[in-house]
Amino acid sequence: MRNILASVLCGLVLVVGCKKKEKEAPPAPPPTTDPVGSAGSAATGSGSATGSAATTGWQLGAGEMYFGGKGTGTNLVDWKLEDGSIVQLGIITTGKSAEGRDEGMLRAYRDGAPAYDVGPRYSLDSSKNHWAELKTVPNNRVLFRYGAEYEGRDARNAVLLRWDADAKRVVVAKRWTGTFKDAEPTWLTTGTYTATPNTEAENDCMKVVAKMVACEKDEKFRVAMFARAKEADRPAMQTHFDTHIASWRTGPEAKKQCQRWASDEYVDTHFAEPGKLKNLAEDTKLTCDQFAREVVDDGGLPVAMTDAHAKQ
Structure with a gap:
C-alpha cells in the first residue's frame, strides 16, 4: 500500500494487528464501470441522497467541483443520524496535482x-x-471508497x-487499503469491526516487533521508517517510537501491544491482516532499511484513534 495515508503517521503508535482473517468473498470489481473520472454508479445504501448542490450546507470554492462534475447519489449524500439530524457529506475535487493526479477530499456539514x-x-x-x-x-x-485500476x-x-456525538463531527472509525484484486473485508459493508484473537497472527506480530527492536539503532532503518513523514512531525514521531521500543523489548509487553493494535483503539487495520503479518515476519533476508520500507509500504505506522481524531 505504497504511500497510503503517510500524512497521518503522527499518531505514532505502531499497529501490528492480530485479528483472525475474516471470511471473504471473491474480489469485488471497483465501484464503478463508468468512464475515467466519472462519478460512478454504485448504490448509496439506506441513507437519503441528494444531487443538488443548491441544497448543501456549503459553497464550492474556486476550482472545486463534485467528483465527476456534478452532485449525484454517489458523491453527495444526506446521512440521518440516530438523533434524527442530518449530516451532509460530499466528495469534492480540487483539481489536478503537478503530476496530473485528480485530488480532493470529503466534506461534511x-x-x-x-x-x-x-x-x-x-x-x-x-x-x-x-x-x-x-x-x-x-x-x-x-463508507467512503476511492481508488484506481492499476497494479x-x-x-x-x-x-x-x-458520528462523534461528543465532538459533534464526523470522524474516521476504520480505514483499509488493498490491491485492485483484493476483496474488501466484510466489516466495511456491515459497519462493525470485530477482531477475533488469532494466535498465529499474534506470534507473527511479535516477530515483527522483535525485528523493529533489533533494528532500532540502525540509521538506515530510522531514515526509511520516517522518510515519508512531514519534516515538522518527524522529531516527535521518532521520540514517540523510541519510547515504545523501550517497552517492546520484553515479551509480555510486546504481546500486550499486539493485542491493543488489533483492538478498536486504532483506525488502521493493515497489520491486522494475517497474510501481511506473515510476509513481514518470515522474510528473514530483508536488511533493516528494507524491512522499514516494507513496513511503510504496508501502511506505515498506523494511528491511534485519539491521535487520528486530534489530527482532523
Missing part, C-alpha cells in the same frame, strides 16, 4: 455549524479508470466513518 473536511485527502491517477463514492452502511456508518498496493482505499 451539519445544520448550525461550519462545513469541514474529513479524514485523508484522496489522490487518484487520472490516466486510469478511477472512482470515488459514498455509501451508507449499517451501524449508523458511512499497486494502494489501488483500493476505503474509510469507514462514524
Whole structure:
C-alpha cells in the first residue's frame, strides 16, 4: 500500500494487528464501470441522497467541483443520524496535482455549524479508470471508497466513518487499503469491526516487533521508517517510537501491544491482516532499511484513534 495515508503517521503508535482473517468473498470489481473520472454508479445504501448542490450546507470554492462534475447519489449524500439530524457529506475535487493526479477530499456539514473536511485527502491517477463514492452502511456508518485500476498496493482505499456525538463531527472509525484484486473485508459493508484473537497472527506480530527492536539503532532503518513523514512531525514521531521500543523489548509487553493494535483503539487495520503479518515476519533476508520500507509500504505506522481524531 505504497504511500497510503503517510500524512497521518503522527499518531505514532505502531499497529501490528492480530485479528483472525475474516471470511471473504471473491474480489469485488471497483465501484464503478463508468468512464475515467466519472462519478460512478454504485448504490448509496439506506441513507437519503441528494444531487443538488443548491441544497448543501456549503459553497464550492474556486476550482472545486463534485467528483465527476456534478452532485449525484454517489458523491453527495444526506446521512440521518440516530438523533434524527442530518449530516451532509460530499466528495469534492480540487483539481489536478503537478503530476496530473485528480485530488480532493470529503466534506461534511451539519445544520448550525461550519462545513469541514474529513479524514485523508484522496489522490487518484487520472490516466486510469478511477472512482470515488459514498455509501451508507449499517451501524449508523458511512463508507467512503476511492481508488484506481492499476497494479499497486494502494489501488483500493476505503474509510469507514462514524458520528462523534461528543465532538459533534464526523470522524474516521476504520480505514483499509488493498490491491485492485483484493476483496474488501466484510466489516466495511456491515459497519462493525470485530477482531477475533488469532494466535498465529499474534506470534507473527511479535516477530515483527522483535525485528523493529533489533533494528532500532540502525540509521538506515530510522531514515526509511520516517522518510515519508512531514519534516515538522518527524522529531516527535521518532521520540514517540523510541519510547515504545523501550517497552517492546520484553515479551509480555510486546504481546500486550499486539493485542491493543488489533483492538478498536486504532483506525488502521493493515497489520491486522494475517497474510501481511506473515510476509513481514518470515522474510528473514530483508536488511533493516528494507524491512522499514516494507513496513511503510504496508501502511506505515498506523494511528491511534485519539491521535487520528486530534489530527482532523
